[in-house]
Amino acid sequence: MARYDRAITVFSPDGHLFQVEYALEAVRKGNAAVGVRGSDTVVLGVEKKSTPKLQDSRTVRKIVSLDTHIALACAGLKADARVLINRARIECQSHRLTVEDPVTVEYITRYIAGLQQKYTQSGGVRPFGLSTLIVGFDPYSEKPALYQTDPSGTFSAWKANATGRNSNSMREFLEKNYKETSGKETIKLAIRALLEVVESGGKNIEIAVMTHKDGLRQLEEAEIDEYVAEIEAEKAAAEAAKKGGFCFIILY
Amino acid sequence: MLLLVFGLSFLSFFPSLSLSQHFAPTRTKPHHRISVSLNLKQRKQREEKRRMMMKLDTSGLESFSAAVPSAMAAAEDQLFAPPSFDLPAGCADFDKFQMEAKQTLKHAKGTTTLAFIFNQGVIVAADSRASMGGYISSQSVKKIIEINPYMLGTMAGGAADCQFWHRNLGIKCRLHELANKRRISVTGASKLLANILYSYRGMGLSIGTMIAGWDEKGPGLYYVDSEGGRLKGNRFSVGSGSPYAYGVLDNGYRPDMTVEEAHELARRAIYHATFRDGASGGVVSVYHVGPNGWKKLSGDDVSELHYKYYPVQPTPVEHEMVDAPPA
Numbered sequence: 259m260a261r262y263d264r265a266i267t268v269f270s271p272d273g274h275l276f277q278v279e280y281a282l283e284a285v286r287k288g289n290a291a292v293g294v295r296g297s298d299t300v301v302l303g304v305e306k307k308s309t310p311k312l313q314d315s316r317t318v319r320k321i322v323s324l325d326t327h328i329a330l331a332c333a334g335l336k337a338d339a340r341v342l343i344n345r346a347r348i349e350c351q352s353h354r355l356t357v358e359d360p361v362t363v364e365y366i367t368r369y370i371a372g373l374q375q376k377y378t379q380s381g382g383v384r385p386f387g388l389s390t391l392i393v394g395f396d397p398y399s400e401k402p403a404l405y406q407t408d409p410s411g412t413f414s415a416w417k418a419n420a421t422g423r424n425s426n427s428m429r430e431f432l433e434k435n436y437k438e439t440s441g442k443e444t445i446k447l448a449i450r451a452l453l454e455v456v457e458s459g460g461k462n463i464e465i466a467v468m469t470h471k472d473g474l475r476q477l478e479e480a481e482i483d484e485y486v487a488e489i490e491a492e493k494a495a496a497e498a499a500k501k502g503g504f505c506f507i508i509l510y
Numbered sequence: 511m512l513l514l515v516f517g518l519s520f521l522s523f524f525p526s527l528s529l530s531q532h533f534a535p536t537r538t539k540p541h542h543r544i545s546v547s548l549n550l551k552q553r554k555q556r557e558e559k560r561r562m563m564m565k566l567d568t569s570g571l572e573s574f575s576a577a578v579p580s581a582m583a584a585a586e587d588q589l590f591a592p593p594s595f596d597l598p599a600g601c602a603d604f605d606k607f608q609m610e611a612k613q614t615l616k617h618a619k620g621t622t623t624l625a626f627i628f629n630q631g632v633i634v635a636a637d638s639r640a641s642m643g644g645y646i647s648s649q650s651v652k653k654i655i656e657i658n659p660y661m662l663g664t665m666a667g668g669a670a671d672c673q674f675w676h677r678n679l680g681i682k683c684r685l686h687e688l689a690n691k692r693r694i695s696v697t698g699a700s701k702l703l704a705n706i707l708y709s710y711r712g713m714g715l716s717i718g719t720m721i722a723g724w725d726e727k728g729p730g731l732y733y734v735d736s737e738g739g740r741l742k743g744n745r746f747s748v749g750s751g752s753p754y755a756y757g758v759l760d761n762g763y764r765p766d767m768t769v770e771e772a773h774e775l776a777r778r779a780i781y782h783a784t785f786r787d788g789a790s791g792g793v794v795s796v797y798h799v800g801p802n803g804w805k806k807l808s809g810d811d812v813s814e815l816h817y818k819y820y821p822v823q824p825t826p827v828e829h830e831m832v833d834a835p836p837a
Contacts, residue, residue, distance in 0.1 A: 356705065357698035365690060398726060 262382025277385055278378055281334075281409035284387035288333035289320065290422040292451045293391040293404045294432070296444030300393040300402035302331040303448045303465045305423070305456045321466040321476065325350040327394050328366055329466060329474045333422030334388030334409075342386055346370050363394040367405040367413050375411025385409045389421040393468055400470045418447070424455035445477075449485050458486055550591070620789030622751030622780055623653055623664040624759060625720045625731055627744045630769050632722040632729045632799040634662050635776035637751070637784050637812070638792035640669065649792035658683055660803040661699060661723035666748045667716035667736065675717060679703050696723040696730030700740060708738030718748045724799050751783030751790035758782045769798055773807050781819065784812045 267277040290305040304320040321331045324346050332339045349369050353361045370390060378385045389408040396403065406421065407413040418436050420428035428451045439447055445467055456462050463486075465477040477485075623636040636653035639646060653665040655676040661683065665672035682702055686694040694702075700721040707717060717736040724730070733741045733748065745763060747755040758779040767775065773796055780794040794815065796807045 356701055357695065358701060359695060359698060362690070362692075368689075 265379070265381050266384055267378045275378060275410070278410045281385040281387045282389075285334040285389045285409065285421060286423065286425070288335070288388065288422045290420065290424055290428065290452065290455050291320075291331045291333045291391055292418070292420040292428055292432075292448055293331065293393055293406070293416070294418040294436075294439075294444050294448040294451070295393070295402050295404040295416070297438055297440045298400065298402065298469060299441055299444045300395075300404055300468050301444050301448040301465065302329060302391060302393055302468075303452045303463060304331050304333075305452065306462050306464045308461065320464050321474075323474050324366060324392075325354075325360060325394075326473055327360060327397070327468075328363060328392065329394060329468055330390055330392050331466075332388045332390040333425075335386070336388075338386040339388050339390075342370060342373060342388070342390070345373060360397040362396045363392060363403040363405060364396075364415075366394075367392050367407060371407040371411050371413035373411075374407060374409055378409070378411060391419060391421060395468070395470045402468070402470070418451075420451060427454055428452070446485060446489060449482070450489055453486070453489065458490070621653060621666045621749035622747065622755050622783035622787060622790040623666050623720065623749055624745075624747035624752070624755050624776060624779055625664065625722045626746070626759065626763060626772075626776070627729045627731050628763075628765050628767050628772050630767075630772070630798075630800065631724060632662075632731055633772045633776045633796065634664060634720070634722050634799065634804075635780050635794060635796040636664055637780055637790040637794060639784075639790055641789050646791070651792070652795075654795055654797055656804065657699070657721075657723075660693065660725070660799065661696065661721065662797055662799060662804050663722075664720045664748065666718040671715050671717050671736070672719060675703065675706065675715075676719070678706070679721075693725060695725040695727065696721060696732060697725075697727075697742075699723070700730075700732035700734050704734045704738060704740035707734065707736050711736070711738050720746050720748060722799055724801055724803070729799065747779075747783075749783075749790065751780075751787035754783040754786045755779040769800075769807075773798065777808065777810065777815070778819070781812055781815045785816070 267275050270276055289307065292303045294301045294303075302321050306320065309315045309318070321329060322343055323329045324343065328350065330343060330346070332342075346366055346369065350361050350366060353359070353365065370392070374386050377383050386409055389406060392405045392407070394403060395401070404416050404419065405413055406416055406419050408421075418432040420432065431451050431454050432447075435447065435450070445465065449463065449465065452463055461479065463482055465482055465485075466474055467477065468474045620641050621637060621639070623634075625632060625634040634654055638649060638651045638653060640648040640651045651665075651669065655663045655665060655673065657663050657676055657680045663672070663676045663679070665676075679699060679702060683694045683699050686698070703719075703721065707715060715736040717734070719734050721732045721734060722730070731743060731746065733739075733743060733746045745759060747759060756779075759775065762775045762778070764771075776796050777794050780790075780796075784790045784792075784794070791812055793809050793811050795809045797804050798807050799805075
């Protein structure tokens with residue numbers, strides 16, 4: 259069988275793999291995605307582009323489950339994502355069959371990252387153009403986990419991270435405002451981070467929450483609108499307090 | 511009978527078929543088979559078929575003549591062709607004949623091993639005799655293999671097969687630990703071994719092993735054999751002496767025994783099996799697997815155990831012979 263033997267991803271004279279860096283550019287153009295880890299909950303959020311009127315929005319799911327206890331969101335080329343997700347799903351089941359145990363979040367992240375790396379070092383293929391945020395709970399453990407992979411094939415664990423469009427501003431926001439949260443507070447933190455870069459409203463945000471007991475749950479538009487309303491109210495109150503205090507000082 | 515695998519090159523010099531009935535070698539290296547009267551073409555065809563069926567890469571073992579151009583090879587083969595003998599009457603398929611012969615003799619795995627789970631962990635015990643037919647080849651075989659500090663495997667069947675595949679399993683378990691930063695479960699380890707053995711099914715491996723260990727889910731015990739079967743259970747005994755061991759074990763088993771009681775039960779069960787089964791004997795080894803790993807509890811010679819369980823009764827003499835008093 260004829261096989262390609264010429265690699266497309268080769269080193270530049272100053273040590274860069276340009277194809278991988280171009281893939282990262284593609285990721286930067288993709289939809290914003292954020293992941294936040296709480297003490298008992300882990301939340302994924304993605305920016306939803308406005309759906310054309312004739313499109314069936316149910317078929318466009320941005321946050322997918324890899325197994326009953328693992329979920330994934332990604333930024334970048336969605337077609338590449340489909341391929342990667344299918345392979346990951348097969349690996350989750352294959353692991354269950356050979357070891358009679360569900361995968362740990364780290365194992366499946368390592369597998370996906372390994373797959374992404376393989377495509378930077380094989381003949382005739384280009385790297386996958388997406389970064390993934392993988393969340394879940396390890397079997398026999400109640401602690402949530404959040405991992406990120408990128409087109410180069412590196413992965414690491416995070417308390418909170420963002421990828422895709424304007425990920426830098428989202429990450430800055432998270433760094434400033436991150437604290438150990440649980441339950442609703444974690445959801446609110448994720449939404450607040452997304453709202454930094456996305457127009458507000460349940461129409462433009464997709465949120466999924468994973469808990470150890472209930473697994474993955476996609477929030478309804480109405481629920482998201484509720485949270486957004488809460489957040490805006492809190493923001494307004496904070497502004498008012500600041501302004502009020504300021505006036506107070508001046509008056510005094 | 512525990513089969514010790516000789517250097518098989520020894521066997522290839524014996525073209526007589528009767529040898530197979532004495533030793534029934536498990537065919538692990540088909541290149542060194544007993545040569546019989548088949549013409550060159552049939553032999554080459556069989557070699558091809560066997561080569562394609564083999565999973566192991568034996569290209570390094572091929573004879574040099576294979577590399578030589580065919581005309582020369584043909585001439586050489588005729589020159590150096592081994593003496594040919596007539597096949598037995600009615601034997602068109604020699605492979606099947608050999609397999610059937612092995613089946614009729616059915617060398618059940620000559621040993622006694624047992625393992626059971628109780629509240630304090632797992633007890634694993636085995637005898638230490640290796641025999642070939644009526645000949646006892648060794649009384650000191652280690653039949654409990656230490657896969658890693660928290661998992662044990664027992665040996666029944668072919669010694670080389672068991673030893674090699676248990677060591678291989680140990681390697682795989684360690685690699686799993688390194689890659690996943692956590693120990694492999696007994697379930698996972700037994701499944702790895704069972705899948706490997708299944709892929710060699712029909713190729714003559716002879717293994718009846720129990721994998722015992724302690725992992726996150728507590729004590730674990732699985733029976734795995736060379737047919738590819740894998741069973742989870744609380745009590746197993748494997749080998750030709752297993753019926754006798756089961757009798758004692760099933761009778762005395764209680765889940766809430768202390769380690770000492772379980773130790774004694776296992777030792778007694780193996781002793782009774784060695785008493786009645788000729789292919790079991792030697793030394794009874796008993797191991798205990800607890801949350802911190804395995805520990806060898808004892809190794810007692812069965813003949814000494816016999817006198818411990820059934821001490822010699824001083825028989826009363828009816829009339830004592832007294833020396834006649836000196837005149």
